[in-house]
Amino acid sequence: MRYDLVIFDNDGVLVDSEPISNRLLAGYLTELGHPTSYEDSIRDYMGSAMHRIHDVVLERTGQRLPEDFDDVFHARVFAAFERELRPVGGVVDVLEKLAADGVPYCVASSGSHERIRVGHRTTGLDRWFEDGRVFSSQDVGRGKPAPDLFLYAAERMGVVPGRCVVVEDSPLGVQAAVAAGMDVYGFTAMTPPGKLVGANRLFSDMMDLVDLLVSSAE
Known part of the structure; x- marks a missing residue:
């Protein structure tokens, strides 16, 4: 990868x-x-x-x-x-694969920390996102489409922006990732592909994400 x-x-x-x-x-x-x-x-x-x-x-x-x-x-x-609330279909499989392969991951959301916590607790995703892997627009001065949140997450995780990929489903998020100098994969389950201009790759089924990440290294 x-x-x-x-x-x-x-x-x-x-x-x-x-x-x-x-x-x-x-x-x-x-x-x-x-x-x-x-x-x-x-x-x-x-x-x-x-x-x-x-x-x-x-x-x-x-x-x-x-x-x-x-x-x-x-x-x-x-x-x-x-x-x-339910987890997005296939996302647990993706997280299991990343964890098994030792690939670092985190979440960077426009939502508040409380909103993230409530959503993760309700869906059972909280076990995948312990402290240190959760970043909110509350942590920075400007939310998406500004790049601040993604840059902050990368800094806290100790990774330079050019070695990061963002998984996004909103035009504002894609804009923020591009502005941060990161690759971005656009998830089109709810968003028309044409709205995610600037995404390096597009996919509509979360189960396809792991294959996309693997093939990116080829």
Whole structure:
């Protein structure tokens, strides 16, 4: 394998959370007087840190979201996670293979540390991501599409950016990985391939990722 570190996005890549969170986000924004469909939410906010939602709404409407917006939204999301969240199909097999082969990996997510922990605990993925393998946009000043989070994760894992590959399913995440000088594999299970411009490779089935990583060295 040509890479010294595999960096996973979380939502939509490790846990199948995007349908849940975007459904709830669209509903909550609509409640607050900002009509938003599920498709709108996927297009505008998928892969975003929370601050970007505030920024986009303010820019478009001139209105600020309520101060408790993040807390209310997260409470709704976490409750839904407990009922509905599942790991992305095939991702446990991928993690087992990376661990067996001694390939370093971590997660770098736009979500908060609490959101990552809740999702991993609910799906049983927490055993694959002990302390030191979990990085959040909370750890850096700017979330995706800025490269800061991926650069921070690589630094903490002791790997130079050029030896990292990022697994992403959002346009913002792909942009961030490219800006960080890392290769990026675009996961197209939920995202049209044409939206992941800049990805080195595209794949729609998580079970194909290991073969892609192996073939990258050939």
